[in-house]
Amino acid sequence: xxxxxxxxxxxxxxxxxxxxxxxxxxxxxxxxxxxxxxxxxxxxxxxxxxxxxxxxxxxxxxxxxxxxxxxxxxxxxxxxxxxxxxxxxxxxxxxxxxxxxxxxxxxxxxxxxxxxxxxxxxxxxxxxxxxxxxxxxxxxxxxxxxxxxxxxxxxxxxxxxxxxxxxxxxxxxxxxxxxxxxxxxxxxxxxxxxxxxxxxxxxxxxxxxxxxxxxxxxxxxxxxxxxxxxxxxxxxxxxxxxxxxxxxxxxxxxxxxxxxxxxxxxxxxxxxxxxxxxxxxxxxxxxxxxxxxxxxxxxxxxxxxxxxxxxxxxxxxxxxxxx
Amino acid sequence: xxxxxxxxxxxxxxxxxxxxxxxxxxxxxxxxxxxxxxxxxxxxxxxxxxxxxxxxxxxxxxxxxxxxxxxxxxxxxxxxxxxxxxxxxxxxxxxxxxxxxxxxxxxxxxxxxxxxxxxxxxxxxxxxxxxxxxxxxxxxxxxxxxxxxxxxxxxxxxxxxxxxxxxxxxxxxxxxxxxxxxxxxxxxxxxxxxxxxxxxxxxxxxxxxxxxxxxxxxxxxxxxxxxxxxxxxxxxxxxxxxxxxxxxxxxxxxxxxxxxxxxxxxxxxxxxxxxxxxxxxxxxxxxxxxxxxxxxxxxxxxxxxxxxxxxxxxxxxxxxxxxxxxxxxxxxxxxxxxxxxxxxxxxxxxxxxxxxxxxxxxxxxxxxxxxxxxxxxxxxxxxxxxxxxxxxxxxxxxxx
Numbered sequence: 097x098x099x100x101x102x103x104x105x106x107x108x109x110x111x112x113x114x115x116x117x118x119x120x121x122x123x124x125x126x127x128x129x130x131x132x133x134x135x136x137x138x139x140x141x142x143x144x145x146x147x148x149x150x151x152x153x154x155x156x157x158x159x160x161x162x163x164x165x166x167x168x169x170x171x172x173x174x175x176x177x178x179x180x181x182x183x184x185x186x187x188x189x190x191x192x193x194x195x196x197x198x199x200x201x202x203x204x205x206x207x208x209x210x211x212x213x214x215x216x217x218x219x220x221x222x223x224x225x226x227x228x229x230x231x232x233x234x235x236x237x238x239x240x241x242x243x244x245x246x247x248x249x250x251x252x253x254x255x256x257x258x259x260x261x262x263x264x265x266x267x268x269x270x271x272x273x274x275x276x277x278x279x280x281x282x283x284x285x286x287x288x289x290x291x292x293x294x295x296x297x298x299x300x301x302x303x304x305x306x307x308x309x310x311x312x313x314x315x316x317x318x319x320x321x322x323x324x325x326x327x328x329x330x331x332x333x334x335x336x337x338x339x340x341x342x343x344x345x346x347x348x349x350x351x352x353x354x355x356x357x358x359x360x361x362x363x364x365x366x367x368x369x370x371x372x373x374x375x376x377x378x379x380x381x382x383x384x385x386x387x388x389x390x391x392x393x394x395x396x397x398x399x400x401x402x403x404x405x406x407x408x409x410x411x412x413x414x415x416x417x418x419x
Numbered sequence: 420x421x422x423x424x425x426x427x428x429x430x431x432x433x434x435x436x437x438x439x440x441x442x443x444x445x446x447x448x449x450x451x452x453x454x455x456x457x458x459x460x461x462x463x464x465x466x467x468x469x470x471x472x473x474x475x476x477x478x479x480x481x482x483x484x485x486x487x488x489x490x491x492x493x494x495x496x497x498x499x500x501x502x503x504x505x506x507x508x509x510x511x512x513x514x515x516x517x518x519x520x521x522x523x524x525x526x527x528x529x530x531x532x533x534x535x536x537x538x539x540x541x542x543x544x545x546x547x548x549x550x551x552x553x554x555x556x557x558x559x560x561x562x563x564x565x566x567x568x569x570x571x572x573x574x575x576x577x578x579x580x581x582x583x584x585x586x587x588x589x590x591x592x593x594x595x596x597x598x599x600x601x602x603x604x605x606x607x608x609x610x611x612x613x614x615x616x617x618x619x620x621x622x623x624x625x626x627x628x629x630x631x632x633x634x635x636x637x638x639x640x641x642x643x644x645x646x647x648x649x650x651x652x653x654x655x656x657x658x659x660x661x662x663x664x665x666x667x668x669x670x671x672x673x674x675x676x677x678x679x680x681x682x683x684x685x686x687x688x689x690x691x692x693x694x695x696x697x698x699x700x701x702x703x704x705x706x707x708x709x710x711x712x713x714x715x716x717x718x719x720x721x722x723x724x725x726x727x728x729x730x731x732x733x734x735x736x737x738x739x740x741x742x743x744x745x746x747x748x749x750x751x752x753x754x755x756x757x758x759x760x761x762x763x764x765x766x767x768x769x770x771x772x773x774x775x776x777x778x779x780x781x782x783x784x785x786x787x788x789x790x791x792x793x794x795x796x797x798x799x800x801x802x803x804x805x806x807x808x809x810x811x812x813x814x815x816x817x818x819x
Contacts, residue, residue, distance in 0.1 A: 108730070119730060125799075127806040142807055144814035148764035151724065153815045155802040173805035177726035181800055237814070 110221035111178065112213040118182035124189055125181075126171045128157040137161065138168050143238035146230050150302075152176035154184045156234045158191065160242055165195040179220045179227040186210050187231035200239045200250050203261055204232040225259035225291030226301060232258075256306055259291030264306065271315050282308055335411040336378070343371045347380060350409045355402055364388030366402075369419060378414050380406065394418065421736040422782040426623075427572050427600060427715060427773035428740060432666070433625035439669040440627065443662035451659050452650060461661050468668025475671045476617065476634060477608040483635040485655040486664050490599040491523035492644075493618035493633035494566075497595045498527040500641035501564045506536045511563035513537040515592075517549045517578070524566055524597055541567065547574045547706045551582035562592040569601035569617075573771055575715025576706040577605065581612040588613075593639060599623055599631075603674035604681055604712040615639035621663070625775070626670030630663030677776050686713035688783050689774050693718070695787040699794055703765060705756070714774040719756070719765045720794050722803030728770050731793035737786055740771045764803070 111119075133140035138159035146153035152175060159169040170191040174184040186207050191199045207228040211219035220227065233247075240247035253263035270276065270285050279296055283289045289308050294300035297309045338346060347368050359365050364387035372379050382402070388394050395418065403416040423431070443464070449457025451465060472484055487493050498514070505511040516528045518540040532538040539557040541549050549567060558565065565587040570577050580596045587594040595616035601607060603624030609617055613636060620631035633655075635641065640654065647656030674681075693716050696702060701721035720728065725741035732739050756766045772786070798804050802815060 108733075119727075120734070122800060129806060130808045140808060142811050144802070147815055148722070148724075148768075148803060149766055151767040153802045155805045155807070155815070173802040174800060175722060175802045176724050178730050180724070181727065 107221045107224065108178075110218075111182075111224075112211055112217070112219040114211045114213055115179060115182040115219050118185045118211070119178035122172075122181055122185040124171050124185050125173065126157075127173065128159050128169055128171050133159045136168050139242070141238050141242050143234050143241055145234035145237055146176075148175050152180045152227060152230055154180070154230055154234050156184075156188065156238050158238050158242070160196060165197065165242075167191050167194055167196065167199060176227065176230075177224075179224040180230065182211060183207050183220075183228040183231040184234075187228075187235060191235065196239050196242050199235055202232065202235055204228040204258065205261055207231050222259075222291040223293070223301075226294065229258040254306065256304070256308065256311070257286075257288035257291070257295040259295075260287040260289075262286045262288035264311075267308070267311055268315075271311060277312065277316070279308055279312070282312070335414075336373075340371060344368055346410060347371065347406060350406055351402070354405045354409075359388055359398075362387055362391075364391065374415075376413055378411055380414060380416050382416060382418050384418060420782070420785050421738075422778075422786055423738045424772040424774060424778070424782075424786060425738045425740050426775040426778075427575075427771065429622045429628065430625045430775055431777060432622075432627055433670060433673055435673060436626055436666050436669045440662040440666040443665055447661070451661060452648065464665050465659070465661060468665045471668040471672045472632060475607070475675045476602070477610050478634055479610060479637070481637040482609070483633075483637075483640070483652065483654060485633045485635065485651050486660065486667070487631050487633055487655060488629055488660075489631045490521070490597060490618045490620045493616075493631055494521070494523040494595075494597055495527050496633065496641060496644040497616045497618070498524065498531060498564065498566065500644060501593065502531045502534065502536060504642055505563035506531070506534075511561050511592075513539065513559060513562045514564040514566065515539045515541060515554060515557055515562060516566045517541040517543070517568065519543055519547070519549070519571055519573075520566065520568055521572055521597055521599070524568070528566070543576075545705075546710060547571065547576045548710060549578050549583075551579045551586060554583050554586050558586060558590050558592065560590055562587070562590055564593045564595060566595040566597070568597040568599075569607075570598070570604065570712045571706075572600050573715075573769075574706045574717045575600070575711035575773075577601070577711060580614065584612045584614050600712060600715075602671070603678070604714060606678065609634055609636070616641075621667035621670050624670055624674040625777075627663050627666040630660055630667045632667070680776055682713050685774050685776055685778065688778055688780060689714055689716055689772075691780075692716060692772060692774075692783050692787060696790060699791060702794075716772045717769055718772070719768045720770070720798075721765060721768060722801040723794055723797045724767050724801075725770060727797050728768075728793055731797060732770075732789060735785075735789035735793070737789055740773070741769060 128140060130140050136159050139162050141158040141160055143156045154172055154174045157171045158167050160167050170188040172184040172188045174181050187202065190202050190206065190210060208219050208225065236247045236250045239250065253265055256262055256264050256267055267282065267286060267288060271282065274285060276282055276285065279289055289296045292301050294302040295304050295308055297307050335343065335346065351366065356365065365385040366382050366388060367385060369381040369383055384394050399416060399418060403414065406414045406416060443461065447460045449455065449461055451458050451461045469484065473480065478484055501514065514528065514531065514536060516524055516538065528538050541553045543549050554565060565583060567578055567580060567583050569580050584594040593615040596614050598607060598617050598619045600623065602619040615636045616639065617634040618631065622628040643654055643656065645656050650656050650659060690708065693704065696718055697704065699720065703719045705717060729739060729741060756769045807813065
């Protein structure tokens with residue numbers, strides 16, 4: 097980080113040669129008119145995305161064969177910087193010859209990869225990645241128009257980071273599995289937030305519905321709630337130091353987890369009446385319910401089972417006294 | 420051809436300035452605050468340089484002109500020291516800046532605001548100018564500082580600092596003006612309207628980078644930002660940048676002599692460029708010519724995104740800007756265009772050409788030709804001028 101951030105580099109140095117060439121001579125720049133589409137026997141689709149006031153905008157023209165859904169020709173017009181023009185051009189190129197359903201599957205990452213000079217070097221610097229997102233969005237818009245559906249119907253999951261296409265469910269899972277607590281960690285694990293940075297927190301280049309800081313906060317709250325639960329049950333404390341309420345809860349939990357099921361299967365149950373310290377002993381007073389009361393084993397085998405598991409799980413000085 | 424029209428970002432060092440600086444690197448390199456001949460041999464030139472700097476802004480000898488690294492440092496010092504002395508101590512609770520200040524003022528004001536100080540941001544009018552009346556609406560007797568630039572870096576708009584300094588004085592507030600875009604472009608006389616603080620940098624008028632100055636009126640001294648040795652009367656510690664100060668002195672002297680040339684000849688070239696570019700349809704200039712510095716032109720070409728325009732100009736060998744160079748790496752719209760409330764679709768289309776006394780007529784002719792070609796090419800690509808079939812409802816305002 098340190099050294100690389102000292103001198104403001106020019107972002108243009110990070111454009112691939114392909115991006116530069118496309119900026120200088122876009123191949124698919126232009127329009128398709130209704131007459132031209134008609135001459136091809138095709139349906140003309142014109143889709144817009146973005147706005148000049150936001151710094152980038154694109155209009156996509158498709159001539160689609162209504163019998164086969166194949167995109168016969170694809171052209172664009174774009175208001176934007178060099179990478180926006182190059183991305184729009186590449187997107188238009190990738191659409192050609194595909195069916196509308198195939199075109200919808202083109203992502204911004206496909207567009208960016210197609211502009212690389214070599215497969216391992218990104219075609220544009222991170223902060224320009226969002227330009228390719230616009231190219232991807234306009235395809236969905238065109239497809240939605242052609243099919244007469246809403247463009248959101250093409251998105252299966254909520255995408256939090258559009259540049260790296262990382263979904264909400266992926267992020268939630270990765271954060272929890274790896275116990276991530278910082279934005280840097282999320283970026284390292286998923287690449288979300290590595291590019292235009294709009295998804296990190298409000299106030300970036302683009303407004304988002306959900307930000308990475310929200311997801312961290314959500315996980316942090318979840319962890320705090322769990323910790324609060326744990327301290328309410330006193331599970332971190334030695335049994336002797338618990339309050340009476342915590343002790344009864346702890347005993348109930350051990351009974352629930354180990355014993356109660358068996359008692360209920362036999363048509364009985366038990367309840368904890370009181371817990372008292374008696375010299376070095378901790379006496380737990382219980383009452384048998386249902387079939388248990390009066391059962392012979394309730395003062396022998398069952399009682400030992402209850403006492404042993406409580407001794408093991410909570411405190412070796414426990415005695416269980418049925419009343 | 421290579422044409423440099425980004426002189427509001429920085430300038431070429433005048434070869435005469437460089438010659439003046441040269442002996443102070445290898446030959447006369449002593450620390451002026453030491454006690455030996457190597458030190459004292461720097462003194463005459465430093466004294467001459469300081470005298471020139473005082474003379475050009477007509478600073479009284481009782482006042483301070485502290486040599487510093489840059490205007491960013493000076494601006495930070497003024498705002499932060501006022502915060503430490505007047506706000507943190509509870510004497511005052513408020514400062515005023517304009518919303519089109521350079522980031523070195525604006526970001527510092529935001530920082531101070533985050534520490535609990537009230538900050539008012541003065542708006543600009545549709546000509547990109549901060550009106551003095553706006554200051555009257557917000558200033559109180561609890562206002563510690565008013566900081567408004569003299570000339571705007573992006574539009575060149577000249578602000579009514581004399582009037583604002585007077586209003587500040589009425590309320591017992593200190594007045595600071597960032598004059599980095601004014602020195603060398605318009606006459607400066609600190610005894611004319613008595614600002615408490617005035618900041619500027621050598622590299623904006625053909626001096627070296629890394630040397631700037633902060634003028635402080637007698638009686639308005641600030642707590643040092645850098646504690647250390649006793650250089651500059653203890654107000655600004657750190658070994659004196661001897662070649663830098665010598666260079667700044669020379670650069671100021673030349674700039675003062677060239678002021679008429681700047682305001683007549685440079686203006687002629689700028690007007691020539693402006694007239695020719697305004698012949699392009701759908702082209703806009705915000706601040707009227709007579710209300711801005713003579714070398715600056717901020718012009719918007721509808722439908723042509725700023726960075727794309729810089730790309731085409733750069734291919735033609737021309738250096739221009741979309742705004743403040745400090746902001747060129749981020750992707751936001753031009754702040755002045757946004758503050759003016761220019762038609763929203765123009766916010767990303769502003770290009771700044773800033774000339775200098777070294778700009779030639781031939782360079783301007785070439786730039787006019789190259790700019791027209793770039794606008795034509797980029798508009799042919801632009802969605803703003805794109806065909807739409809009958810009945811197509813434009814969706815190009817959909818986002819945000």
